Amino acid sequence: MKRCLACGGYYNSTYPNCPQCHVKPQLIDGFEAHAPAFARESSGFKPEYFSELAKLEAANFWFKSRNAILVWALKTYAQVFGSFLEIGCGTAFVLSGIAAVFPNAKLFGSEILTAGLGFAAQRLPQAKFMQMDARDIPFKDEFDVIGAFDVLEHIEEDQQVLAQIHQALKPQGIVMLTVPQHEWLWSAADEYACHVRRYTREEIETKVKKAGFKILRSTSFITVLLPAMMASRLLSNKVPVKEYDAQAELRLPQYVNSLFLLLLNCELALIKLGINLPIGGSRLVVAKRI
Numbered sequence: 001m002k003r004c005l006a007c008g009g010y011y012n013s014t015y016p017n018c019p020q021c022h023v024k025p026q027l028i029d030g031f032e033a034h035a036p037a038f039a040r041e042s043s044g045f046k047p048e049y050f051s052e053l054a055k056l057e058a059a060n061f062w063f064k065s066r067n068a069i070l071v072w073a074l075k076t077y078a079q080v081f082g083s084f085l086e087i088g089c090g091t092a093f094v095l096s097g098i099a100a101v102f103p104n105a106k107l108f109g110s111e112i113l114t115a116g117l118g119f120a121a122q123r124l125p126q127a128k129f130m131q132m133d134a135r136d137i138p139f140k141d142e143f144d145v146i147g148a149f150d151v152l153e154h155i156e157e158d159q160q161v162l163a164q165i166h167q168a169l170k171p172q173g174i175v176m177l178t179v180p181q182h183e184w185l186w187s188a189a190d191e192y193a194c195h196v197r198r199y200t201r202e203e204i205e206t207k208v209k210k211a212g213f214k215i216l217r218s219t220s221f222i223t224v225l226l227p228a229m230m231a232s233r234l235l236s237n238k239v240p241v242k243e244y245d246a247q248a249e250l251r252l253p254q255y256v257n258s259l260f261l262l263l264l265n266c267e268l269a270l271i272k273l274g275i276n277l278p279i280g281g282s283r284l285v286v287a288k289r290i
C-alpha cells in the first residue's frame with residue numbers, strides 16, 4: 001500500500017494519487033518526489049559525489065565485495081522475494097548486482113537527492129526510482145525486502161528511519177543494513193562523508209530490535225582490511241577535512257585492489273560458514289519484521 005504523506009491515508013499502490021485527498025507526488029527531474037523540499041540539497045550528501053562515485057565504484061574492491069556479501073545475504077535470508085526497495089540507492093550499483101541474480105524481482109530505489117537518480121535510472125531502466133526522505137516513507141506493508149547500505153550513519157533520526165522501514169515492509173519482511181563500525185575508526189573520511197556516527201554492535205542491534213525486528217544475522221565485515229584501514233585513517237587524520245581526498249582510498253593501484261578483493265572473498269567464505277566476525281570496518285545486520 002501507499003501511505004499518503006499529505007493526509008496520512010493508505011491506498012492501493014497502483015493508484016497514481018490519494019483517493020482521499022487527491023494529492024499526487026510532484027515530479028522533480030522526472031522522478032516522483034515525496035520530499036520535494038530536500039530534493040536538491042541536504043546536509044547529509046553532496047550532489048557532486050554521485051558523478052565521481054559512478055566512475056570509481058564499478059572496479060573497486062569495496063563496492064564489488066559489498067555487492068557479493070549483500071547478494072549472498074539476500075539468497076540466504078530472503079530466499080524468494082517479489083519486491084526490493086533500496087533506500088539511498090546512489091547510482092544503483094547494488095541494485096544492478098541484485099538484478100543480475102534475481103531478474104524477476106521488482107526493484108525500487110530511493111534517494112533524498114534527485115542528483116543520483118539520473119545515473120541510477122540509466123544504469124537500471126527496469127527499476128523504479130523515486131525521491132523520498134527515509135524518515136517519512138510513503139508506503140505501508142508494501143515490500144518483501146528493504147535494504148539501506150551505509151545510509152543510517154548519515155541520519156540523526158536513525159531510530160525513526162528503522163520504524164519507517166518496519167512499516168513499509170510486509171509482515172515477515174526482511175531488512176538488510178550495513179553500517180560503519182567502531183567509534184575508534186572515526187576519521188576525516190567520516191567527516192567528509194557527512195557521517196553522524198559509527199555504530200557499535202550493541203547500538204545498531206538494540207535500535208533494530210526496538211523498531212520491531214528479530215535479528216537473523218549480525219556480523220562484522222571488512223575485518224581483514226582493518227590494519228590497512230587504520231593506517232590509512234591515521235595518515236588522513238593529519239590532513240585538514242577541507243583538503244581531504246575522499247577518493248584516495250578508491251583510487252588504489254590495481255594490484256592492491258585485486259589483493260583486497262581476494263582477502264575479502266576469503267572473509268566472505270568465513271561469514272558463509274556461519275562465523276560472526278567480532279570486529280571490522282562495517283557491520284551487516286539482517287532482520288525480520290515481527
Ligand SMILES: [Zn+2]
Pocket residue numbers: 004005006007008009018019020021022023
Ligand atoms: Zn491523501
